[in-house]
Amino acid sequence: MKKSKVSKLMSLVLVSVMVISGCNANVSKLSNVSGEGVYKIGISQLADHPALDDARKGFEDGLKELGINAEIDYQNAQGDIPTTVSISQKFVKDKVDLIYAIATPAAQSAKQATSDIPILFSAVTDPVKSEIVADWKNVGGNVTGTSDMAPTASQLKMFKEIDPNIKTIGILYNTSEANSEIQIEEVKKLAPAEGLEIVTVGVSNVNELPQAIDSLLNKIDAVYGLSDNLIASSVELVSKKLIDKKIISICAEETQVKGGLLVTNGLSYYELGKQTAKMAKEILVDKKNISTIPVGVAEKTVTTVNINTLEALELNSSLPLFKDAVNVGE
16 A cells, blocks of 8 residues: 555656656756856747857857856747747746847847846847837846947948949848848948948848849849848848859858858857856846946957858959958858
8 A cells, every 4th residue: 555655656756747847848957056046047039040049059158157057948939029028928927037138129028028027138239229228328227238239330341342343232121120220220321431322122021032132133233231130041042142143242240151141340149148148147146236237249340251152252362351351151
């Protein structure tokens, strides 16, 4: 009789473990010694593409390097903005210690969901214009993070360094992405000083891209790639069409160069994620008030060139712009 009761008890324990394991399929633990308890961190990522993936990986690796014990609940909205709202609401219900929101819509949804839980963002170009924080330095409230604002002025100068005859620059963008509108505004403001005109073509989904690219290529001399989530997720399609037409491309960040665009002097989303992890330590471990932590920008930029694209476009690899660049795509 005793053995039977023990067996039943063991069965119940095993079932309970299986249920708990099933419910936490998206949860992982970062188990380094910090001298603190285990922190519950919810990661809300807008979509799958290399830049946002790098921001997440950099953040998680940064937590490990800083010795922070963290239980990570990673949720991906697969590009659906209403889903970012549901994800943030889930994190609030689960009473996580901190939310890490990757990309502007994810950060906006997190802010709407809670005014109490600390929220860090990354891959947000202008958090003030996106109404995520009150001010770059004096953020106010429970939200801060790192901006992926590109050094647009220096990037636009690169067109003439490659080919002085370039006059008209094309930009593809997602009409639903506020981040892209902000970047286009900045490009249009800076372009005249470089003797450049801007032509923009907007799309609302990936199915519109092939026709939009073909339409754009008939009007321009070169292409500038924004930090646009829709375009970034389709960068291989874009780069192939540009190479076929022998069109030079400069972009805002390195993952698009890895995807086939020509060159950038831009930030690393992986390093930006690690930079954001330092903020997490300040909030969780050092108990710093999040409202006093200014929005950060990339601490360094790197010139990166896709060597296969360079060769396909038959460009001069000895140009100063390319000589000291990091080569990818070999």
